[in-house]
Amino acid sequence: MTFTGAPYVLKIVVAVKQVPDTNAEKSFDSATNRLNRSNVENVLNPFDEYAVEEALRLKEALGGDTTVTIVSVGPESGREVVRKALAMGADSGALLSDAACAGGDSMATAYALSLAVKSIGFDLVLTGTQSTDAICGVVPAALAEHLGVPCLTFAKKVTVTDGTIEVHRETDTGYLRMRAPLPALVSVTKSANEPRYPSLKGIMGAKKKEIAALTLAGLGGAADHAGEAGSRTKVLATSAVGARPKGTVIQAADGNEGARAVIDFLVAKKVI
């Protein structure tokens, strides 16, 4: 992140999600096909850490009255991941935890999230590019659409100059340099920065920071647009993918022997 231009105050909102730890064993409720979240350790979605970090760097560069507000939709336990972002240095948080939002798919969640973001007010919305659990990657764009602002996603570099934001959007071969007027939404890739760890002072300070409790009704949301009722996809079944069986492992005396063994294996399997 770089900043040029006159002193400038931004109201930044970062959307984050609570996800189960990638290392944790998962199980699903056979009746609802929802994840049993109670017995897994939950963490701040690793992709969202880049968005939080980018917001904090922007705030540090701008100084003064620029604020960073963290917002999340999810169960009450999501308060802990909002708290982690506050410990990293964000100013305040809000959690929309409402039974009416439970079981929502990506589109229903983006709708609920957009109401929360609108209620906070923003010049810039930052998000990660996807979550590690659902791996959808469509919420940032859906959120931008609901907010009616320019959608600048997959940014590996973010620059703010007065009322304009410029990003480098990752492509397979390089990047697109794009700009748009604020307010806007930007999703940040892991190439953008190296997220900080919360300091002890940050962790202590976060305990005193406010996390507003939002409700769908309080935001004027339509219950038939949110949660499971508002979702237009339905999970019919889930099946665990079996572990890959352990194959043959050989100790190669030298490079040629190792290479020959690989070739023989690939040819026997008709892979090449």
Next chain:
Amino acid sequence: MPAVIIYIEHQAGALRRIGLEMATKGADLGKSLGVPSVAVVLGAGAEKAVDQLKQTPVDVIAVGDKVPIEKIGLDPAVDTLAALLAERGPSHMLLPSSNAGKDLAGRLGARLRLGVITEATDVAVGDGGLTAQSPKFGGSVTASISFKDSDVGIVLCRPNSFAARKEAGKGEVIALAPAAAADRGIVVEESVTQEAGAVGVDEAGIVVSGGRGLGGPEHFDIIEALAAALGGAVGASRAAVDAGWISHGHQVGQTGKSVSPSLYIACGISGAIQHKVGMRSSGTIVAINKDANAPIFEFCDFGVVGDIFKVVPALTQLVKERKGA
């Protein structure tokens, strides 16, 4: 009339293989549903994609070469696709699971209140409409997902999931005019190419990846040589990317790309869970690592405990000899 609409990405008119895979799948779904399949190709150079699309089983090829996505981003594509959906009536839409595909799906889903199924590895017509298979939670679970409260929806398709089938001479070509659009003020200033000609690691049939064991950026040449000999793409572990040895576009794993090539060769990669979730669905996994206790040896199909700097170049040589034979 309703259709199966297939959004085809291109680079100056050249399709990626995912485009051909989706054209085939879309045409087959259209046939099952009794509706035409319409391939949509937008942006400058779109007309050059027609010849390739005529080699696929799609019924209609809609060319919107005046839709200025290369100048102002995806806003005009969203508007044009929304107009096409409105004109056609309730239609399914297939999009590639790429950055642009995810943006278009998210925005159209939000605007038109359509369900979005992501990362589909298979799509079929069942009793209640389309059903797609989608990996969740790092591929540890496969979810079977359909649409509800709506007959149609949007499916994002993962590369290397569907077979591409040639069917020459089909495809009626029509022009697709840009929809009148709200200008959100986005400007694409320039397109910067940092690595030319690289096959996308997510859609390559063969991926050769390097990790921490390479020890430095200068050693990626042994990975590149093996990938070139096999006609595959170069991947990398997070450790190699975080060390700055290779760009993020090559990263396979939780914070990189998910790949499912027919052959994945991991060189000097330990195989932590964050890497595994991005490549576990590969057809065949080969691992070469000097550490006999590396976790990758627990789930590879064939492993060599050995020095990558000796085994990999020797393997490259054998592949070349075999191909030359």
